[in-house]
Amino acid sequence: MRTWIRRSLIALAVLAVVIQVVPYGRDHSNPPVVEEPAWDSPQTRELAVAACYDCHSNETEWYWYTNIAPISWMTQHDVEEGRHKLNFSDVQRIREADEAAETVREGSMPPWYYAVVHSKARLSDAQIQALEAGLAATLGR
Numbered sequence: 001m002r003t004w005i006r007r008s009l010i011a012l013a014v015l016a017v018v019i020q021v022v023p024y025g026r027d028h029s030n031p032p033v034v035e036e037p038a039w040d041s042p043q044t045r046e047l048a049v050a051a052c053y054d055c056h057s058n059e060t061e062w063y064w065y066t067n068i069a070p071i072s073w074m075t076q077h078d079v080e081e082g083r084h085k086l087n088f089s090d091v092q093r094i095r096e097a098d099e100a101a102e103t104v105r106e107g108s109m110p111p112w113y114y115a116v117v118h119s120k121a122r123l124s125d126a127q128i129q130a131l132e133a134g135l136a137a138t139l140g141r
C-alpha cells in the first residue's frame with residue numbers, strides 16, 4: 001500500500017478512537033413522563049411513537065450506536081432540541097403544538113436521515129395522512 005494512504009488510514013483510526021473521549025453525547029437520560037396529550041385515537045399515538053418519540057418524548061430508545069461519536073453527538077443534539085420544542089411526554093410545556101401536523105404534511109418530520117436508518121419511521125402515504133389528521137385533532141393546527 002502506498003505510504004500516504006497507509007498514513008491517512010492510521011490517522012483516521014486514531015482520530016476515531018480519540019473523539020470517543022469527548023464527554024458530550026453520553027447523557028442518555030429519560031426523565032419521567034409528566035403528562036401525555038389526550039390522544040384522539042390509539043392509532044395516532046402508535047404512529048407518533050414510531051416516527052417521533054425517539055426525539056420528542058422522554059421515552060427515547062438509545063440504540064447501541066448512539067454511544068459512538070460522532071453519532072452520539074448528533075443524537076444528543078437532536079433529542080435536546082426535539083424535546084425542547086415538542087415533548088409528547090410533557091404536554092403542558094409543548095411550544096410548537098400547532099406545527100406538528102404541518103411538519104408531517106410537509107415531510108420535514110421525521111428528519112430524512114432518521115427515516116433512512118429506522119424503517120419504523122418510514123410512513124406510507126396513508127399513515128402520513130392519518131398521523132397528520134391525528135396530530136391536528138390532538139394538538140390543534
Ligand code: HEC
Nearest residue numbers: 051052055078081082085086096099100103109110111114
Ligand atoms: C431524529 C430526531 C427527530 C425525529 C424522529 C423527529 N423530530 Fe421533530 N425535531 C427534531 C429537531 C432536532 C427539531 C428542532 C430543530 C429543527 O427545527 O429542525 C425538531 C423540531 C420539530 C418541531 C418544531 C417545529 C420545527 O420545524 O422546528 C415539530 C412541530 C416537530 N419537530 C414535529 C415532529 C413530529 C410530528 C415527528 C414525528 C412525525 C418528529 N418531529 C420526528 C428532531 C426530530
